[in-house]
Amino acid sequence: MPIEVNLIKLRSSNWRSVQQSVIKGDNIPKIIEIHEVVKLQKNAILIIPGVGNISALVDELRDKISIVQLRSYIELQNIKVIGICLGYQFLCSRSDEDKFAECLNLFDCVVESIFTPSKPSVGWGKLNVINSKKNANPLSNLLIDKTFYFTHSFGVKVSGFKLKAQDAFSYSPKGSEDLVAAIFNGNIIGFQFHLEKSGQHGISLLSSTINYLAGE
Protein backbone atom coordinates (compact mmCIF):
# COMPACT_ATOMS: atom_id res chain seq x y z
CA MET A 1 0.00 0.00 0.00
CA PRO A 2 1.37 3.46 -0.87
CA ILE A 3 2.76 5.34 2.10
CA GLU A 4 2.35 9.09 2.59
CA VAL A 5 5.66 10.88 2.94
CA ASN A 6 6.14 14.53 3.83
CA LEU A 7 8.62 16.36 1.64
CA ILE A 8 9.80 19.85 2.60
CA LYS A 9 9.64 22.35 -0.23
CA LEU A 10 12.97 24.10 0.06
CA ARG A 11 14.43 26.61 -2.36
CA SER A 12 17.86 25.14 -1.59
CA SER A 13 16.89 21.78 -2.99
CA ASN A 14 15.70 19.82 -5.99
CA TRP A 15 12.50 18.83 -4.16
CA ARG A 16 10.58 18.34 -7.41
CA SER A 17 12.97 15.61 -8.53
CA VAL A 18 12.71 13.96 -5.12
CA GLN A 19 8.92 14.23 -5.40
CA GLN A 20 8.97 12.43 -8.75
CA SER A 21 11.25 9.67 -7.46
CA VAL A 22 8.90 9.09 -4.49
CA ILE A 23 5.99 8.77 -6.93
CA LYS A 24 7.95 6.40 -9.16
CA GLY A 25 8.57 4.28 -6.05
CA ASP A 26 4.77 3.98 -5.66
CA ASN A 27 4.51 6.17 -2.57
CA ILE A 28 2.69 9.46 -2.07
CA PRO A 29 4.71 12.63 -1.49
CA LYS A 30 2.93 15.35 0.44
CA ILE A 31 4.64 18.66 -0.22
CA ILE A 32 4.83 20.80 2.90
CA GLU A 33 6.14 24.25 3.71
CA ILE A 34 8.85 24.63 6.32
CA HIS A 35 6.55 25.97 9.03
CA GLU A 36 4.25 22.96 8.61
CA VAL A 37 6.87 20.55 9.93
CA VAL A 38 5.78 21.30 13.49
CA LYS A 39 2.23 20.26 12.61
CA LEU A 40 3.21 16.75 11.51
CA GLN A 41 1.57 13.86 13.32
CA LYS A 42 3.51 11.53 15.60
CA ASN A 43 5.64 8.98 13.67
CA ALA A 44 5.26 10.85 10.37
CA ILE A 45 7.94 10.35 7.72
CA LEU A 46 9.76 13.50 6.63
CA ILE A 47 12.22 13.96 3.76
CA ILE A 48 14.67 16.87 3.94
CA PRO A 49 16.12 17.35 0.45
CA GLY A 50 19.00 19.70 -0.22
CA VAL A 51 21.30 21.02 -2.88
CA GLY A 52 23.73 23.92 -2.70
CA ASN A 53 25.39 25.38 0.35
CA ILE A 54 24.51 24.90 3.99
CA SER A 55 24.22 28.63 4.78
CA ALA A 56 21.43 29.09 2.24
CA LEU A 57 19.53 26.05 3.55
CA VAL A 58 19.84 27.01 7.22
CA ASP A 59 18.91 30.64 6.52
CA GLU A 60 15.85 29.50 4.59
CA LEU A 61 14.73 27.24 7.44
CA ARG A 62 15.54 29.71 10.18
CA ASP A 63 13.39 32.37 8.53
CA LYS A 64 10.36 30.20 9.31
CA ILE A 65 11.27 28.05 12.30
CA SER A 66 13.92 27.88 15.01
CA ILE A 67 16.36 25.01 14.52
CA VAL A 68 16.08 24.13 18.24
CA GLN A 69 12.30 23.96 17.92
CA LEU A 70 12.60 21.78 14.83
CA ARG A 71 14.92 19.31 16.55
CA SER A 72 12.72 19.15 19.67
CA TYR A 73 9.66 18.44 17.58
CA ILE A 74 11.38 15.67 15.64
CA GLU A 75 12.48 14.01 18.88
CA LEU A 76 9.24 14.49 20.80
CA GLN A 77 6.98 13.32 18.00
CA ASN A 78 9.34 10.56 16.86
CA ILE A 79 9.37 12.03 13.35
CA LYS A 80 11.17 9.65 11.00
CA VAL A 81 13.63 11.62 8.90
CA ILE A 82 15.37 10.96 5.59
CA GLY A 83 18.03 13.57 4.76
CA ILE A 84 19.41 13.67 1.23
CA CYS A 85 22.76 15.25 0.32
CA LEU A 86 22.69 18.74 1.86
CA GLY A 87 19.64 17.61 3.85
CA TYR A 88 21.81 14.83 5.29
CA GLN A 89 24.60 17.29 6.13
CA PHE A 90 22.01 19.42 7.94
CA LEU A 91 21.32 16.41 10.22
CA CYS A 92 24.96 16.50 11.40
CA SER A 93 26.29 18.58 14.29
CA ARG A 94 27.95 21.27 12.14
CA SER A 95 29.55 21.97 8.80
CA ASP A 96 32.88 23.58 8.03
CA GLU A 97 31.20 25.11 4.97
CA ASP A 98 29.76 27.64 7.44
CA LYS A 99 30.67 27.07 11.09
CA PHE A 100 27.92 29.45 12.18
CA ALA A 101 25.17 27.63 10.31
CA GLU A 102 23.12 25.92 13.03
CA CYS A 103 22.54 22.27 12.14
CA LEU A 104 20.14 19.73 13.66
CA ASN A 105 22.80 17.69 15.49
CA LEU A 106 20.88 14.43 15.10
CA PHE A 107 24.10 12.78 13.90
CA ASP A 108 27.11 13.48 16.10
CA CYS A 109 29.57 14.19 13.30
CA VAL A 110 31.16 17.12 11.53
CA VAL A 111 30.95 17.92 7.83
CA GLU A 112 34.35 18.90 6.41
CA SER A 113 35.76 20.11 3.10
CA ILE A 114 36.73 17.15 0.93
CA PHE A 115 39.54 18.90 -0.93
CA THR A 116 41.74 21.94 -0.34
CA PRO A 117 41.28 24.20 -2.26
CA SER A 118 37.64 23.34 -2.50
CA LYS A 119 36.30 21.44 -5.49
CA PRO A 120 33.47 18.94 -5.80
CA SER A 121 33.72 15.20 -5.80
CA VAL A 122 31.47 14.18 -8.69
CA GLY A 123 30.50 10.78 -9.97
CA TRP A 124 29.14 7.36 -9.15
CA GLY A 125 30.49 5.66 -6.06
CA LYS A 126 30.22 2.11 -4.80
CA LEU A 127 29.20 1.67 -1.16
CA ASN A 128 31.00 -0.32 1.53
CA VAL A 129 29.94 -1.09 5.04
CA ILE A 130 31.70 0.78 7.91
CA ASN A 131 30.47 -0.48 11.21
CA SER A 132 27.40 -2.53 10.57
CA LYS A 133 27.78 -6.26 10.57
CA LYS A 134 27.56 -7.15 6.92
CA ASN A 135 23.92 -7.69 6.00
CA ALA A 136 22.74 -6.73 9.50
CA ASN A 137 21.05 -3.62 8.18
CA PRO A 138 17.67 -4.50 6.64
CA LEU A 139 18.57 -2.49 3.54
CA SER A 140 22.14 -3.81 3.23
CA ASN A 141 21.42 -5.70 0.05
CA LEU A 142 20.36 -2.43 -1.59
CA LEU A 143 23.46 -0.59 -0.38
CA ILE A 144 26.61 -2.70 -0.23
CA ASP A 145 28.49 -2.83 -3.56
CA LYS A 146 25.79 -0.76 -5.22
CA THR A 147 26.63 2.49 -7.03
CA PHE A 148 24.97 5.85 -6.45
CA TYR A 149 25.45 9.37 -7.75
CA PHE A 150 27.45 11.80 -5.59
CA THR A 151 28.16 15.47 -6.16
CA HIS A 152 29.43 17.39 -3.16
CA SER A 153 32.34 19.51 -1.97
CA PHE A 154 31.82 18.78 1.75
CA GLY A 155 31.28 15.50 3.54
CA VAL A 156 31.82 13.44 6.70
CA LYS A 157 35.21 11.73 6.70
CA VAL A 158 35.29 8.12 7.82
CA SER A 159 38.52 8.82 9.76
CA GLY A 160 36.72 11.32 11.98
CA PHE A 161 33.51 9.37 12.27
CA LYS A 162 32.73 8.76 15.94
CA LEU A 163 29.35 7.13 15.92
CA LYS A 164 29.52 3.46 16.63
CA ALA A 165 25.96 2.81 17.68
CA GLN A 166 24.40 2.80 14.26
CA ASP A 167 24.91 1.45 10.80
CA ALA A 168 27.00 3.46 8.42
CA PHE A 169 28.25 2.99 4.89
CA SER A 170 31.16 4.59 3.09
CA TYR A 171 32.48 5.26 -0.39
CA SER A 172 35.90 6.07 -1.79
CA PRO A 173 35.92 9.21 -3.92
CA LYS A 174 38.77 9.70 -6.36
CA GLY A 175 41.69 11.53 -4.74
CA SER A 176 40.15 11.71 -1.27
CA GLU A 177 40.04 9.63 1.87
CA ASP A 178 36.89 7.55 2.39
CA LEU A 179 33.70 9.45 3.16
CA VAL A 180 30.52 8.47 4.94
CA ALA A 181 27.84 7.78 2.32
CA ALA A 182 24.88 6.79 4.49
CA ILE A 183 23.97 6.71 8.20
CA PHE A 184 21.15 4.77 9.84
CA ASN A 185 20.59 6.02 13.37
CA GLY A 186 17.26 4.60 14.51
CA ASN A 187 14.57 6.52 12.69
CA ILE A 188 16.98 9.15 11.40
CA ILE A 189 18.55 8.20 8.09
CA GLY A 190 20.93 10.25 5.96
CA PHE A 191 22.23 9.71 2.45
CA GLN A 192 25.11 11.78 1.08
CA PHE A 193 24.28 10.62 -2.44
CA HIS A 194 21.31 11.56 -4.59
CA LEU A 195 18.84 8.66 -4.58
CA GLU A 196 16.60 10.64 -6.91
CA LYS A 197 19.40 10.83 -9.49
CA SER A 198 20.79 7.30 -9.15
CA GLY A 199 18.58 5.65 -11.75
CA GLN A 200 16.14 2.86 -10.97
CA HIS A 201 18.33 1.63 -8.15
CA GLY A 202 18.07 4.95 -6.32
CA ILE A 203 14.30 4.98 -6.73
CA SER A 204 14.14 1.45 -5.28
CA LEU A 205 16.33 2.35 -2.32
CA LEU A 206 14.22 5.42 -1.52
CA SER A 207 11.06 3.36 -1.73
CA SER A 208 12.53 0.62 0.48
CA THR A 209 13.76 3.18 3.01
CA ILE A 210 10.26 4.66 3.23
CA ASN A 211 8.78 1.17 3.69
CA TYR A 212 11.37 0.37 6.35
CA LEU A 213 10.62 3.54 8.32
CA ALA A 214 6.86 2.99 8.00
CA GLY A 215 7.30 -0.43 9.60
CA GLU A 216 9.45 0.80 12.49
Add this chain to the structure above:
Amino acid sequence: MRLIARIDVRNGYHIKTINCEGVEKIRPVEESTDIFSQGDNEHDEILLIDTVASLYGFDNWLIRQSNKHVYCPIPLSIGGGVSSVDIAISTLDRGADKIVINTAAVRSPQLLEKIANVCGRQAVILQIDTKKINDYYKCFTHGARELSNFSLTDWLSQAQDRGVGEVHVTSIDSEGIDEPFPNDLAELCRSNTQLPLIISGGIRTSEEMRNYHHQFEIDAFSFSSITNRFNIAVKEIRQQLLKFGEDVRCP
Protein backbone atom coordinates in the same frame (compact mmCIF):
# COMPACT_ATOMS: atom_id res chain seq x y z
CA MET B 1 34.40 6.56 -15.49
CA ARG B 2 31.38 8.64 -16.38
CA LEU B 3 29.66 8.07 -19.70
CA ILE B 4 27.60 11.15 -20.56
CA ALA B 5 24.99 11.48 -23.29
CA ARG B 6 25.49 14.73 -25.16
CA ILE B 7 22.31 16.16 -26.63
CA ASP B 8 22.67 19.23 -28.83
CA VAL B 9 19.33 20.97 -29.17
CA ARG B 10 17.79 23.32 -31.67
CA ASN B 11 14.10 24.26 -31.73
CA GLY B 12 13.07 21.35 -29.53
CA TYR B 13 14.98 18.74 -31.51
CA HIS B 14 18.05 16.74 -30.69
CA ILE B 15 20.29 17.51 -33.63
CA LYS B 16 23.30 15.97 -35.24
CA THR B 17 26.22 18.40 -35.38
CA ILE B 18 29.42 18.56 -37.38
CA ASN B 19 32.11 20.85 -35.97
CA CYS B 20 29.37 22.09 -33.59
CA GLU B 21 27.13 23.20 -36.47
CA GLY B 22 23.69 21.57 -36.68
CA VAL B 23 23.19 19.50 -39.82
CA GLU B 24 20.08 17.38 -39.24
CA LYS B 25 17.33 16.54 -36.80
CA ILE B 26 17.64 13.25 -34.91
CA ARG B 27 14.47 13.18 -32.78
CA PRO B 28 12.49 15.34 -30.33
CA VAL B 29 14.49 16.14 -27.20
CA GLU B 30 12.10 14.36 -24.82
CA GLU B 31 12.53 11.10 -26.72
CA SER B 32 16.30 11.36 -26.44
CA THR B 33 16.23 12.11 -22.70
CA ASP B 34 13.99 9.05 -22.21
CA ILE B 35 16.19 6.78 -24.34
CA PHE B 36 19.40 7.84 -22.61
CA SER B 37 18.12 7.55 -19.05
CA GLN B 38 16.95 3.93 -19.04
CA GLY B 39 17.51 0.47 -20.48
CA ASP B 40 20.55 -0.52 -22.54
CA ASN B 41 21.25 3.12 -23.34
CA GLU B 42 21.16 4.40 -19.76
CA HIS B 43 24.11 6.75 -19.51
CA ASP B 44 25.59 8.05 -16.25
CA GLU B 45 24.44 11.60 -16.95
CA ILE B 46 22.82 13.66 -19.68
CA LEU B 47 24.28 16.96 -20.84
CA LEU B 48 21.96 18.98 -23.02
CA ILE B 49 23.03 22.15 -24.78
CA ASP B 50 20.65 24.47 -26.58
CA THR B 51 23.04 25.46 -29.33
CA VAL B 52 21.33 28.64 -30.52
CA ALA B 53 19.98 30.08 -27.26
CA SER B 54 22.87 32.50 -26.77
CA LEU B 55 23.15 33.29 -30.45
CA TYR B 56 19.53 34.39 -30.77
CA GLY B 57 19.01 35.49 -27.17
CA PHE B 58 16.48 32.70 -26.49
CA ASP B 59 15.75 30.95 -23.24
CA ASN B 60 17.12 27.42 -23.20
CA TRP B 61 15.02 24.38 -24.06
CA LEU B 62 14.16 23.53 -20.45
CA ILE B 63 12.87 27.00 -19.61
CA ARG B 64 10.82 27.04 -22.80
CA GLN B 65 8.90 23.99 -21.51
CA SER B 66 6.51 26.51 -19.86
CA ASN B 67 6.39 25.91 -16.09
CA LYS B 68 6.67 22.16 -16.42
CA HIS B 69 9.20 20.31 -14.29
CA VAL B 70 11.16 17.73 -16.25
CA TYR B 71 12.21 14.73 -14.19
CA CYS B 72 15.22 12.74 -15.24
CA PRO B 73 16.26 9.79 -13.03
CA ILE B 74 19.95 10.46 -13.74
CA PRO B 75 21.80 13.79 -13.48
CA LEU B 76 20.72 16.32 -16.08
CA SER B 77 22.91 19.28 -17.06
CA ILE B 78 21.42 22.08 -19.14
CA GLY B 79 23.20 24.78 -21.13
CA GLY B 80 22.27 27.55 -23.50
CA GLY B 81 21.47 31.16 -22.72
CA VAL B 82 22.27 30.97 -19.00
CA SER B 83 23.18 34.63 -18.63
CA SER B 84 22.08 35.49 -15.08
CA VAL B 85 21.61 34.06 -11.60
CA ASP B 86 17.83 34.18 -12.11
CA ILE B 87 18.01 32.13 -15.31
CA ALA B 88 20.29 29.63 -13.56
CA ILE B 89 17.78 29.28 -10.70
CA SER B 90 14.86 28.91 -13.16
CA THR B 91 16.76 26.21 -15.06
CA LEU B 92 17.46 24.27 -11.85
CA ASP B 93 13.85 24.72 -10.69
CA ARG B 94 12.60 23.10 -13.88
CA GLY B 95 14.61 19.94 -13.36
CA ALA B 96 18.26 20.58 -14.21
CA ASP B 97 20.83 19.40 -11.69
CA LYS B 98 23.62 21.49 -13.13
CA ILE B 99 23.84 24.40 -15.48
CA VAL B 100 26.33 24.67 -18.31
CA ILE B 101 27.69 28.16 -19.03
CA ASN B 102 29.90 29.45 -21.81
CA THR B 103 29.02 32.72 -23.57
CA ALA B 104 27.77 34.67 -20.54
CA ALA B 105 30.76 33.57 -18.44
CA VAL B 106 33.22 34.75 -21.08
CA ARG B 107 31.37 38.07 -21.21
CA SER B 108 31.29 38.37 -17.41
CA PRO B 109 33.46 35.84 -15.53
CA GLN B 110 32.09 37.05 -12.15
CA LEU B 111 28.77 35.44 -13.09
CA LEU B 112 30.25 32.01 -12.36
CA GLU B 113 30.96 32.92 -8.75
CA LYS B 114 27.59 34.60 -8.32
CA ILE B 115 25.77 31.48 -9.50
CA ALA B 116 28.01 29.19 -7.42
CA ASN B 117 27.28 31.26 -4.30
CA VAL B 118 23.54 30.80 -4.74
CA CYS B 119 23.28 27.35 -6.32
CA GLY B 120 26.47 25.70 -5.06
CA ARG B 121 29.58 25.09 -7.12
CA GLN B 122 28.56 21.50 -7.80
CA ALA B 123 25.82 22.93 -10.03
CA VAL B 124 28.15 24.95 -12.25
CA ILE B 125 29.75 23.47 -15.36
CA LEU B 126 31.98 25.72 -17.42
CA GLN B 127 31.58 24.90 -21.10
CA ILE B 128 34.65 25.56 -23.26
CA ASP B 129 34.40 25.20 -27.03
CA THR B 130 37.90 25.36 -28.42
CA LYS B 131 40.03 24.99 -31.50
CA LYS B 132 43.55 25.76 -32.53
CA ILE B 133 44.24 29.16 -34.08
CA ASN B 134 47.86 29.78 -35.04
CA ASP B 135 49.06 26.93 -32.81
CA TYR B 136 47.15 28.12 -29.72
CA TYR B 137 43.85 26.77 -28.47
CA LYS B 138 41.33 29.60 -28.26
CA CYS B 139 37.82 29.68 -26.72
CA PHE B 140 34.69 30.22 -28.76
CA THR B 141 31.25 31.44 -27.65
CA HIS B 142 27.69 31.51 -29.08
CA GLY B 143 27.55 27.79 -29.85
CA ALA B 144 31.18 27.66 -31.07
CA ARG B 145 30.59 30.43 -33.64
CA GLU B 146 32.34 33.48 -32.17
CA LEU B 147 36.04 33.65 -31.36
CA SER B 148 36.67 35.15 -27.91
CA ASN B 149 39.79 36.77 -26.48
CA PHE B 150 40.27 33.90 -24.04
CA SER B 151 42.98 31.32 -24.50
CA LEU B 152 42.13 27.82 -23.33
CA THR B 153 44.89 27.70 -20.75
CA ASP B 154 44.06 31.09 -19.19
CA TRP B 155 40.38 30.31 -18.94
CA LEU B 156 40.91 26.82 -17.55
CA SER B 157 43.36 27.96 -14.91
CA GLN B 158 40.87 30.55 -13.59
CA ALA B 159 37.92 28.17 -13.38
CA GLN B 160 38.45 26.72 -9.92
CA ASP B 161 38.90 30.11 -8.25
CA ARG B 162 35.80 31.41 -9.97
CA GLY B 163 33.52 28.81 -8.34
CA VAL B 164 33.23 26.33 -11.18
CA GLY B 165 32.47 22.71 -10.23
CA GLU B 166 33.30 20.91 -13.48
CA VAL B 167 34.64 21.78 -16.91
CA HIS B 168 33.23 20.43 -20.18
CA VAL B 169 35.65 20.89 -23.07
CA THR B 170 34.58 20.41 -26.69
CA SER B 171 37.10 20.09 -29.47
CA ILE B 172 35.31 21.91 -32.30
CA ASP B 173 37.49 20.55 -35.10
CA SER B 174 36.96 16.89 -34.21
CA GLU B 175 33.29 17.19 -33.20
CA GLY B 176 30.86 15.08 -35.22
CA ILE B 177 33.41 13.73 -37.69
CA ASP B 178 35.59 10.64 -37.59
CA GLU B 179 38.52 12.31 -35.88
CA PRO B 180 39.66 11.67 -32.30
CA PHE B 181 39.70 14.28 -29.53
CA PRO B 182 43.29 15.63 -29.88
CA ASN B 183 45.85 14.27 -27.43
CA ASP B 184 47.58 17.64 -27.09
CA LEU B 185 44.26 19.21 -26.09
CA ALA B 186 43.61 16.47 -23.53
CA GLU B 187 47.05 17.07 -22.06
CA LEU B 188 46.57 20.85 -21.92
CA CYS B 189 43.21 20.44 -20.22
CA ARG B 190 44.52 18.14 -17.52
CA SER B 191 47.62 20.19 -16.82
CA ASN B 192 45.68 23.44 -16.39
CA THR B 193 42.94 22.45 -13.97
CA GLN B 194 42.37 20.02 -11.13
CA LEU B 195 38.60 20.27 -11.51
CA PRO B 196 36.58 17.28 -12.72
CA LEU B 197 36.97 17.35 -16.48
CA ILE B 198 34.59 16.10 -19.19
CA ILE B 199 35.84 15.94 -22.77
CA SER B 200 33.70 15.91 -25.89
CA GLY B 201 34.06 16.05 -29.67
CA GLY B 202 35.77 12.97 -31.04
CA ILE B 203 35.01 10.41 -28.30
CA ARG B 204 34.56 7.36 -30.54
CA THR B 205 35.54 4.11 -28.83
CA SER B 206 36.00 2.50 -25.43
CA GLU B 207 39.65 1.96 -26.24
CA GLU B 208 40.18 5.70 -26.78
CA MET B 209 38.40 6.43 -23.50
CA ARG B 210 40.75 4.06 -21.73
CA ASN B 211 43.73 5.84 -23.29
CA TYR B 212 42.51 9.32 -22.26
CA HIS B 213 41.99 7.97 -18.77
CA HIS B 214 45.41 6.39 -18.40
CA GLN B 215 47.43 9.02 -20.25
CA PHE B 216 45.68 12.17 -19.07
CA GLU B 217 43.63 11.16 -16.00
CA ILE B 218 40.39 12.12 -17.71
CA ASP B 219 37.49 9.94 -16.66
CA ALA B 220 34.35 11.63 -17.97
CA PHE B 221 33.33 11.58 -21.62
CA SER B 222 30.35 13.11 -23.34
CA PHE B 223 29.44 11.78 -26.75
CA SER B 224 26.65 11.51 -29.27
CA SER B 225 27.94 9.70 -32.36
CA ILE B 226 28.56 6.37 -30.60
CA THR B 227 24.88 5.94 -29.86
CA ASN B 228 23.23 8.08 -32.55
CA ARG B 229 25.43 7.43 -35.61
CA PHE B 230 27.13 4.12 -34.93
CA ASN B 231 24.09 2.68 -33.11
CA ILE B 232 26.19 1.17 -30.35
CA ALA B 233 24.32 0.91 -27.04
CA VAL B 234 26.13 2.41 -24.07
CA LYS B 235 25.75 -0.96 -22.31
CA GLU B 236 28.15 -2.41 -24.88
CA ILE B 237 30.66 0.37 -24.20
CA ARG B 238 30.39 -0.37 -20.47
CA GLN B 239 31.06 -4.06 -21.06
CA GLN B 240 34.10 -3.28 -23.19
CA LEU B 241 35.46 -0.92 -20.51
CA LEU B 242 34.83 -3.54 -17.83
CA LYS B 243 36.88 -6.04 -19.86
CA PHE B 244 39.71 -3.49 -19.88
CA GLY B 245 39.44 -3.41 -16.08
CA GLU B 246 38.03 0.13 -15.94
CA ASP B 247 35.75 1.26 -13.14
CA VAL B 248 32.34 1.75 -14.74
CA ARG B 249 28.85 1.62 -13.38
CA CYS B 250 26.57 -1.22 -14.45
CA PRO B 251 22.96 -0.08 -13.99
